[in-house]
Every structure is written in C-alpha cells, then in structure tokens.
Amino acid sequence: xxxxxxxxxxxxxxxxxxxxxxxxxxxxxxxxxxxxxxxxxxxxxxxxxxxxxxxxxxxxxxxxxxxxxxxxxxxxxxxxxxxxxxxxxxxxxxxxxxxxxxxxxxxxxxxxxxxxxxxxxxxxxxxxxxxxxxxxxxxxxxxxxxxxxxxxxxxxxxxxxxxxxxxxxxxxxxxxxxxxxxxxxxxxxxxxxxxxxxxxxxxxxxxxxxxxxxxxxxxxxxxxxxxxxxxxxxxxxxxxxxxxxxxxxxxxxxxxxxxxxxxxxxxxxxxxxxxxxxxxxxxxxxxxxxxxxxxxxxxxxxxxxxxxxxxxxxxxxxxxx
Amino acid sequence: xxxxxxxxxxxxxxxxxxxxxxxxxxxxxxxxxxxxxxxxxxxxxxxxxxxxxxxxxxxxxxxxxxxxxxxxxxxxxxxxxxxxxxxxxxxxxxxxxxxxxxxxxxxxxx
Numbered sequence: 221x222x223x224x225x226x227x228x229x230x231x232x233x234x235x236x237x238x239x240x241x242x243x244x245x246x247x248x249x250x251x252x253x254x255x256x257x258x259x260x261x262x263x264x265x266x267x268x269x270x271x272x273x274x275x276x277x278x279x280x281x282x283x284x285x286x287x288x289x290x291x292x293x294x295x296x297x298x299x300x301x302x303x304x305x306x307x308x309x310x311x312x313x314x315x316x317x318x319x320x321x322x323x324x325x326x327x328x329x330x331x332x333x334x335x336x337x338x339x340x341x342x343x344x345x346x347x348x349x350x351x352x353x354x355x356x357x358x359x360x361x362x363x364x365x366x367x368x369x370x371x372x373x374x375x376x377x378x379x380x381x382x383x384x385x386x387x388x389x390x391x392x393x394x395x396x397x398x399x400x401x402x403x404x405x406x407x408x409x410x411x412x413x414x415x416x417x418x419x420x421x422x423x424x425x426x427x428x429x430x431x432x433x434x435x436x437x438x439x440x441x442x443x444x445x446x447x448x449x450x451x452x453x454x455x456x457x458x459x460x461x462x463x464x465x466x467x468x469x470x471x472x473x474x475x476x477x478x479x480x481x482x483x484x485x486x487x488x489x490x491x492x493x494x495x496x497x498x499x500x501x502x503x504x505x506x507x508x509x510x511x512x513x514x515x516x517x518x519x520x521x522x523x524x525x526x527x528x529x530x531x532x533x534x535x536x537x538x539x540x541x
Numbered sequence: 542x543x544x545x546x547x548x549x550x551x552x553x554x555x556x557x558x559x560x561x562x563x564x565x566x567x568x569x570x571x572x573x574x575x576x577x578x579x580x581x582x583x584x585x586x587x588x589x590x591x592x593x594x595x596x597x598x599x600x601x602x603x604x605x606x607x608x609x610x611x612x613x614x615x616x617x618x619x620x621x622x623x624x625x626x627x628x629x630x631x632x633x634x635x636x637x638x639x640x641x642x643x644x645x646x647x648x649x650x651x
Contacts, residue, residue, distance in 0.1 A: 247567055252586065255568060276583055276586060277586045282588065283587040
C-alpha cells in the first residue's frame with residue numbers, strides 16, 4: 221500500500237498543485253488502492269498486485285497535457301516558488317489589510333494634529349488645552365507610526381510575490397477575473413477619496429471666510445477628511461496592485477525562465493531610466509530655465525522626455541526580439 | 542490484451558456508455574470495462590482521467606463529490622443531456638465504422 225502511495229507521490233512530483241490536480245491525485249490514489257485490494261482479494265501476492273497496479277497506471281504526461289499543465293523541470297521547481305490558490309488569496313488579503321492599516325495610520329497621524337488644533341481653537345474655554353492637545357497628538361502619532369511599523373514588518377512575508385513565481389493557468393485566469401470585477405469598486409474608491417480631499421477645503425473656507433467656525437477648527441476637519449480619503453486610496457489601491465503584482469510576476473511553469481530573464485533585462489532599462497535619465501532631464505530643465513528665464517515654456521521638455529522614454533523602452537523591447 | 546492505439550478514439554465513448562447506465566466513479570468504471578471485455582481491454586488510469594477531463598470540458602459529463610465509501614471520498618461522474626446526445630451520435634458512427642472495418646479487415650469475399 222505504501223509503495224503505491226510513494227509511486228503516486230513520485231509521479232506527481234513537480235506537478236503544480238491546485239484544487240484540480242490535488243483532487244486528481246486523491247482520486248487516482250483511491251482507485252489504485254481499490255485495484256490493489258481487489259487484486260489481493262483475488263489471490264495475488266503483494267508484488268504481483270503492485271506490479272499490475274503500476275503497469276495499469278499509464279502515462280502521467282498524457283493526463284497532464286489534458287489538464288493544460290506540464291511537469292516542471294527540476295530547475296524551475298527548485299528555483300521558483302509555486303503559488304497556489306490559497307497563497308494568492310492570502311496575498312490579496314494581506315495587501316488589503318496592509319492598505320487599510322496604512323490608511324488608518326495616516327488618519328491617526330493627521331487626527332493627532334487635528335486634535336491639537338481643535339484644542340488650541342478652544343484654548344480659552346479649556347484649561348491646559350495646549351498640553352492636552354500635545355498629549356493627544358503624541359498618542360495618535362505613536363498609534364499611527366506603530367501601524368506603519370507593524371505593516372512594514374509584515375511586508376517581509378509578501379516578498380516572494382515581488383519576484384517571478386509559478387502560477388497555474390486556471391488560477392491566473394481567476395485572478396484576472398477578480399481584478400476585472402474589482403475595477404468598479406476601485407474606481408468608486410478613487411473617486412470617493414478624491415472627493416473627500418476636495419471637500420476637505422470646505423471647512424477651511426468656512427473657517428476663513430465665514431464666522432461660523434474658527435479657522436483652526438476648519439483646518440482640523442480638513443485633516444480628518446483627508447485622512448479618511450487616504451484610507452480609500454490605500455485600501456483599494458493595495459487590493460488593485462495586489463492583483464497587478466500577481467498577474468505580472470505569476471508565470472506559467474513552461475515559460476517562467478524566459479520571462480524572468482526578460483524582466484531582469486527590463487529592470488536594467490528601467491533602472492537606467494529612473495536613476496540616470498530622469499535626473500539629467502530635471503537638472504537640464506532647471507539649469508536651462510534659470511539661464512534663459514524660460515520658465516514659461518521650458519516645461520515642454522518633460523513632455524518630450526516622456527515621449528523619448530517610451531521610445532527607448534520600446535526599442536529595448538524590440539532588440540530582445 | 543488489446544493494444545491501446547487501436548482503441549484510443551473510443552475511450553471517451555466507453556465511459557459515456559457506462560455512465561449512461563448510471564453515475565459511477567473511477568475504479569468502478571475501470572473495473573466494469575475490464576469485466577465486460579473479460580480482461581481483453583484494461584483502461585489505463587491516466588487514459589481514463591484524460592477522458593474525464595476532456596468530457597467535462599465539453600460538458601458531456603459533470604463530476605460531484607460522492608459519499609464516503611470504505612473510508613474514501615470519491616468523485617462521481619454523471620452524464621449530461623449533451624453527453625447522451627453525443628453518445629447516440631457515436632453509437633451510430635460505430636455501426637458504420639464496424640461495417641467498414643469488417644469489410645476491409647476480414648479479407649474474405651462475401
């Protein structure tokens with residue numbers, strides 16, 4: 221019995237596991253065991269029974285082809301992690317939580333300042349308002365920074381997703397679907413976040429232009445509204461980018477080596493562009509504008525530089541082909 | 542034992558035909574094939590599951606988790622209406638095929 225189990229383990233080594241292939245393995249093992257027991261009951265010896273079962277197993281590659289997966293070669297299997305459905309779901313979930321916590325962290329820091337401003341606004345009525353305000357601000361900031369640190373530490377667990385990993389075609393498709401389904405919520409959240417940020421000017425204007433509330437109170441409310449807006453951005457943005465990261469870095473086992481090498485080359489081009497190209501453009505813009513006093517139109521250089529950047533990128537892509 | 546090359550195109554039909562008599566699971570189906578042919582044809586495990594996958598994709602069969610028997614939870618398969626229609630076509634095709642092969646392989650004059 222153990223021999224059969226080991227045989228199946230051996231056969232399925234390197235097969236990317238998802239719900240389908242996992243079930244397949246369980247089903248096949250159950251069949252083989254049934255067959256083995258029946259043969260034993262029919263009077264076959266242990267060795268005979270195992271021999272027949274293995275002979276009647278067939279060719280695993282025939283089956284995998286039908287499933288649209290191929291056994292990874294050993295190199296791929298050891299070099300790259302395989303992310304299964306549950307891993308992917310967990311990643312999206314942790315990214316979402318991370319976005320939420322960072323958003324709340326920002327809100328906490330901003331509300332700290334808001335508390336201080338509110339108390340300062342009513343300094344005349346509340347004795348020791350300054351100290352109470354400072355205390356509240358420090359507390360909120362500590363909470364906010366605490367949230368950042370916690371999320372920063374948790375980010376380590378997600379690191380495997382930031383380099384190429386093996387993904388099953390069926391899982392990639394369902395992530396794509398999930399992203400498509402999330403699109404509307406994402407757009408809604410961005411609109412909500414932007415609206416909150418724009419609306420945040422209202423209390424400030426009310427404070428500055430009308431006698432309804434003191435300016436400081438207006439500013440305090442602005443900060444809180446911005447903080448809430450930021451939560452919309454960070455939460456939905458993190459979920460959206462989680463899907464994007466999976467779709468970019470999740471590769472199929474048969475092409476992962478090629479694609480990872482290509483990404484590596486693109487990384488170099490991106491590095492050159494970001495670290496060398498753009499700084500030069502910025503320096504050039506500043507120097508030129510100062511010397512010529514051409515601030516009115518010199519910004520055009522950024523548009524030209526942007527166009528040139530896409531040219532460089534597509535050229536470097538073409539060279540590879 | 543029959544060579545699997547000859548019979549390859551008919552594995553899907555065998556399984557459909559057996560499932561047409563009632564829902565069943567992997568081992569039971571391969572046992573039935575062996576029994577009905579007196580051991581002349583034994584379907585390989587991987588051949589059978591390739592066929593299940595193909596048939597499911599085409600919508601001819603559906604699978605569902607069955608109840609636990611002998612400590613194992615088995616995946617049961619059930620033929621769909623489309624599967625039944627496809628089986629009928631295949632059965633008619635087989636009648637013609639059999640005649641063609643009979644005529645050409647036998648080598649005796651009628």
